Amino acid sequence: xxxxxxxxxxxxxxxxxxxxxxxxxxxxxxxxxxxxxxxxxxxxxxxxxxxxxxxxxxxxxxxxxxxxxxxxxxxxxxxxxxxxxxxxxxxxxxxxxxxxxxxxxxxxxxxxxxxxxxxxxxxxxxxxxxxxxxxxxxxxxxxxxxxxxxxxxxxxxxxxxxxxxxxxxxxxxxxxxxxxxxxxxxxxxxxxxxxxxxxxxxxxxxxxxxxxxxxxxxxxxxxxxxxxxxxxxxxxxxxxxxxxxxxxxxxxxxxxxxxxxxxxx
Numbered sequence: 001x002x003x004x005x006x007x008x009x010x011x012x013x014x015x016x017x018x019x020x021x022x023x024x025x026x027x028x029x030x031x032x033x034x035x036x037x038x039x040x041x042x043x044x045x046x047x048x049x050x051x052x053x054x055x056x057x058x059x060x061x062x063x064x065x066x067x068x069x070x071x072x073x074x075x076x077x078x079x080x081x082x083x084x085x086x087x088x089x090x091x092x093x094x095x096x097x098x099x100x101x102x103x104x105x106x107x108x109x110x111x112x113x114x115x116x117x118x119x120x121x122x123x124x125x126x127x128x129x130x131x132x133x134x135x136x137x138x139x140x141x142x143x144x145x146x147x148x149x150x151x152x153x154x155x156x157x158x159x160x161x162x163x164x165x166x167x168x169x170x171x172x173x174x175x176x177x178x179x180x181x182x183x184x185x186x187x188x189x190x191x192x193x194x195x196x197x198x199x200x201x202x203x204x205x206x207x208x209x210x211x212x213x214x215x216x217x218x219x220x221x222x223x224x225x226x227x228x229x230x231x232x233x234x235x236x237x238x239x240x241x242x243x244x245x246x247x248x249x250x251x252x253x254x255x256x257x258x259x260x261x262x263x264x265x
């Protein structure tokens with residue numbers, strides 16, 4: 001009897017050890033499954049975060065189609081990293097300079113003389129700035145650094161840096177005299193600016209040489225300061241018809257273009 005009892009006890013202990021071993025294996029298996037699940041969730045979260053960062057970066061750096069470049073006083077629809085300023089900056093010429101009247105004169109680009117008329121009543125601040133810069137000789141020798149011809153037809157001028165980043169040392173706003181239908185007819189003279197920023201205008205302006213639609217952004221349209229009254233056909237024949245460098249539709253003109261003078265009175 002003692003022998004049988006001993007065997008039964010050993011059998012019970014063996015079964016207990018087996019159950020304990022199986023229980024440990026089950027716990028270990030569940031822990032491994034949980035770790036794998038946690039790793040998958042963490043990895044998925046990382047992918048989501050990275051995807052959101054990429055999307056945000058694309059949205060930040062993407063500009064709207066057919067809009068002038070995002071530089072100081074360059075027309076653009078590129079979103080800004082910080083909220084746009086809502087006030088003038090620097091020593092902005094007073095709008096009273098425009099006198100609320102029309103100004104006529106000449107804008108000479110290379111050997112092409114364009115007759116121009118500026119509307120000081122419709123865009124007093126922008127015209128006052130343009131008159132002040134013209135009378136000081138600021139524009140003489142500055143380049144027309146940008147030409148577009150892919151359904152969007154402007155020649156952008158007035159940057160002393162020659163690469164779209166320069167200005168007169170001040171910026172101003174607001175947007176004045178922008179067309180409500182976003183259509184800028186051939187011969188329009190308008191101020192360039194940064195996207196979504198009404199108070200980023202400076203010295204850069206653009207000449208529309210064929211009818212062009214420019215979509216408004218959160219700041220509105222672009223300040224129309226006047227019109228080209230003569231010489232537009234010659235500008236097209238001698239400069240814009242030659243196209244954009246490297247066969248592009250947006251970039252430096254094939255024909256290097258410089259403002260040789262502006263006179264207004």
